[in-house]
Amino acid sequence: MQKIKMMVAAACLCAGMAALGVEFSLGVGAYEGRAAFKELRIADASGKVVYSNDFASPDAVRDWKSAGRGEWRCGGGTLEQTFGGLGHEAVTLSIPQKFRNVTLTVKAKKIDGKEGFIVATGKNLISGGGEWVIFGGWVNQFHGIEQPPFAIKRVPGSIAQGRWYDVKVECMDDRIRAWLDGSLVMESRTVVDTSGRPAAVVPVKDAKARKYSPMIFGQFIEHHDRQVYGGLFWPGHPLSDEDGFRKDVIEALREIKVPIVRWPGGCFVSAYHWKYGVGPKRQPMWDKAWEVEDPNTFGTDEYVKWCRKVGCEPYICTNAGSGSEEEMSDWVEYCNLNVGKWGRQRIANGYPQPHNVLYWSVGNENWGGWEMGAKTVAQWGPLVRESAKMMRGADRKIYLLAAATPNESWTLPLLKTAGYLLDYVSIHDYYGGGPNQRPYLEWMMQTSRPEETIVQTIGILEKAGFGGGKIGIAFDEWNMRGWYHPRGRNGRMDHAARRKNDIASLYNMSDAVFTANFLNACLRHCEVVKMACFSPVVNTRGAVFVHDKGIVKRTTYHVFWMYTHLLQPNIVPVSVDCGNLSNGRGVVPVLDAVLTASDDGKSRVLAVVNKSPDKAVPFDISAIAARSASAPYQATVLSGTSTDDYNDIGAESRVVPVKSVFAVKDGKVLLPPHSIVCLEL
Numbered sequence: 001m002q003k004i005k006m007m008v009a010a011a012c013l014c015a016g017m018a019a020l021g022v023e024f025s026l027g028v029g030a031y032e033g034r035a036a037f038k039e040l041r042i043a044d045a046s047g048k049v050v051y052s053n054d055f056a057s058p059d060a061v062r063d064w065k066s067a068g069r070g071e072w073r074c075g076g077g078t079l080e081q082t083f084g085g086l087g088h089e090a091v092t093l094s095i096p097q098k099f100r101n102v103t104l105t106v107k108a109k110k111i112d113g114k115e116g117f118i119v120a121t122g123k124n125l126i127s128g129g130g131e132w133v134i135f136g137g138w139v140n141q142f143h144g145i146e147q148p149p150f151a152i153k154r155v156p157g158s159i160a161q162g163r164w165y166d167v168k169v170e171c172m173d174d175r176i177r178a179w180l181d182g183s184l185v186m187e188s189r190t191v192v193d194t195s196g197r198p199a200a201v202v203p204v205k206d207a208k209a210r211k212y213s214p215m216i217f218g219q220f221i222e223h224h225d226r227q228v229y230g231g232l233f234w235p236g237h238p239l240s241d242e243d244g245f246r247k248d249v250i251e252a253l254r255e256i257k258v259p260i261v262r263w264p265g266g267c268f269v270s271a272y273h274w275k276y277g278v279g280p281k282r283q284p285m286w287d288k289a290w291e292v293e294d295p296n297t298f299g300t301d302e303y304v305k306w307c308r309k310v311g312c313e314p315y316i317c318t319n320a321g322s323g324s325e326e327e328m329s330d331w332v333e334y335c336n337l338n339v340g341k342w343g344r345q346r347i348a349n350g351y352p353q354p355h356n357v358l359y360w361s362v363g364n365e366n367w368g369g370w371e372m373g374a375k376t377v378a379q380w381g382p383l384v385r386e387s388a389k390m391m392r393g394a395d396r397k398i399y400l401l402a403a404a405t406p407n408e409s410w411t412l413p414l415l416k417t418a419g420y421l422l423d424y425v426s427i428h429d430y431y432g433g434g435p436n437q438r439p440y441l442e443w444m445m446q447t448s449r450p451e452e453t454i455v456q457t458i459g460i461l462e463k464a465g466f467g468g469g470k471i472g473i474a475f476d477e478w479n480m481r482g483w484y485h486p487r488g489r490n491g492r493m494d495h496a497a498r499r500k501n502d503i504a505s506l507y508n509m510s511d512a513v514f515t516a517n518f519l520n521a522c523l524r525h526c527e528v529v530k531m532a533c534f535s536p537v538v539n540t541r542g543a544v545f546v547h548d549k550g551i552v553k554r555t556t557y558h559v560f561w562m563y564t565h566l567l568q569p570n571i572v573p574v575s576v577d578c579g580n581l582s583n584g585r586g587v588v589p590v591l592d593a594v595l596t597a598s599d600d601g602k603s604r605v606l607a608v609v610n611k612s613p614d615k616a617v618p619f620d621i622s623a624i625a626a627r628s629a630s631a632p633y634q635a636t637v638l639s640g641t642s643t644d645d646y647n648d649i650g651a652e653s654r655v656v657p658v659k660s661v662f663a664v665k666d667g668k669v670l671l672p673p674h675s676i677v678c679l680e681l
């Protein structure tokens with residue numbers, strides 16, 4: 001059983017929060033061209049006009065602030081930027097006062113030049129980007145909301161010359177939104193930290209509860225460094241069982257109810273021939289991906305046996321690099337049939353009952369240049385189709401996946417050619433790498449990326465006619481940290497360097513917060529995301545670190561424990577209004593929450609992540625709370641004393657889930673910084 005400490009939170013709800021907000025310097029302008037404007041209005045949140053300018057005479061903009069080499073003519077109802085000899089340069093003219101939470105409307109016309117027009121929202125850097133909304137930027141190919149030093153949002157779009165557009169730009173504390181001729185074209189959070197401001201969760205009107213697949217709590221294991229050998233498989237070790245499996249690992253994985261484990265790779269599989277890894281005479285092989293000898297003593301039979309002991313589904317990823325369609329379907333025969341050459345071979349190897357492996361993937365990242373036997377777009381669809389036909393010919397009840405990406409140019413042709421034979425597309429992502437620690441906030445700036453990838457992939461599935469979950473997404477390799485496996489000066493794998501993955505202090509609260517955030521993204525899109533595999537399950541970047549004397553459950557392990565033990569089985573759609581967390585370059589919402597409910601709707605648990613390193617966030621849950629009373633809520637919290645907290649040999653329980661009681665004041669609970677909270681509503 002998971003150890004849970006009892007704690008009563010002395011939660012103090014700060015009544016008077018300091019006002020957090022953004023002041024905008026508003027204006028108009030153009031980049032590499034000329035533009036005209038008329039009927040400028042600025043209204044506050046209630047719609048009251050707080051500033052207006054009809055550009056009646058030059059005096060109308062006499063006190064406006066000019067930036068760049070612009071020459072402006074004002075009068076007769078229009079403001080025109082008249083200097084046409086511009087290079088890579090913007091000119092803007094801004095109102096000499098600041099505005100907060102307002103909407104600017106203006107009519108704008110491109111007169112000539114390479115680009116469209118600009119609504120300035122802040123600093124006006126002459127060249128190299130400013131804080132503005134640009135319509136028809138990047139040589140009239142994109143609209144963008146730019147907040148230096150990075151363009152935060154960019155969408156395809158252009159501006160026609162010589163016609164008036166209705167432009168609307170909403171500038172709020174937390175976001176900027178832009179409309180053209182009445183259509184919302186883009187929106188972006190403001191690159192300003194407002195993370196401590198009070199937040200709230202509300203139900204999404206008329207949205208129905210949906211069941212999610214527990215397969216999203218899956219894991220991955222690869223023949224890489226000490227994941228299999230010297231990890232979960234350690235024959236002769238006092239902590240191992242009669243099959244050579246580490247018992248402490250099995251027990252730890254059973255505790256987090258691991259539903260599925262993908263094997264044997266990863267890059268490893270694209271030159272792996274399973275036939276050398278079964279039967280009494282194992283043939284060691286040279287692993288071309290990781291450049292070591294693999295003894296082949298842990299093969300298909302050992303893997304399936306291990307999965308059964310863990311209580312999870314086996315999921316085999318096949319060799320679509322140097323392997324063939326036939327080798328893949330022989331593998332299905334070996335595992336699932338009692339007849340034919342390969343089914344009989346398994347029986348002869350001492351396994352009379354079929355292994356009954358239901359999940360099979362055609363290939364791993366075969367789109368990547370690093371992958372052994374990488375394929376071209378033109379090769380991939382037909383190879384998947386023919387492999388799938390043969391694999392299904394061996395066993396009709398299997399679920400089939402194929403290596404894909406969130407990139408249309410690869411995945412659309414795949415779906416067109418082989419989609420009718422697939423149950424899932426397999427996608428992967430890691431969000432940073434290296435052997436050293438990165439600042440916590442830098443990691444937090446990555447937390448919106450998984451959901452962006454999911455949404456992109458859903459778009460491709462819909463375009464191909466497989467939307468709504470007809471084909472699911474298996475995010476079957478993911479982790480905040482990419483594995484560290486550099487090459488040495490001689491170009492060969494540097495095996496010693498890989499041990500830097502073992503540095504315990506790397507795996508702190510940033511990993512846990514990211515992990516919960518990732519799982520929330522899968523839960524929100526549960527009608528399509530039906531599987532995910534954390535990569536890997538033990539050692540390297542895994543949730544469990546295995547050593548000679550025992551194991552360490554890293555911070556991420558406890559997120560899986562909380563999600564598999566505390567959440568209810570259905571997702572109730574909610575929307576969260578919260579401040580921004582920013583490191584001055586990127587921006588993400590400070591909170592991420594999902595609401596889960598039992599089938600009868602009576603038990604509900606809110607899983608909420610506060611990414612702030614140092615601020616407790618008051619969170620108004622009254623709109624989803626079943627009761628109005630101010631009685632405290634039971635909760636389980638994973639947090640730690642600082643963002644840097646980690647578990648280690650000798651300090652195994654520094655970060656563990658803690659039972660807690662949350663006080664409620666004015667409908668709000670106080671979410672601790674860098675925390676994951678499961679709140680029983």
Ligand code: AHR
Pocket residue numbers: 222265266267268364365428477482483
């Ligand atoms: O770094 C680990 C590798 O990452 C996996 O083998 C592969 O699938 C992914 O590219």
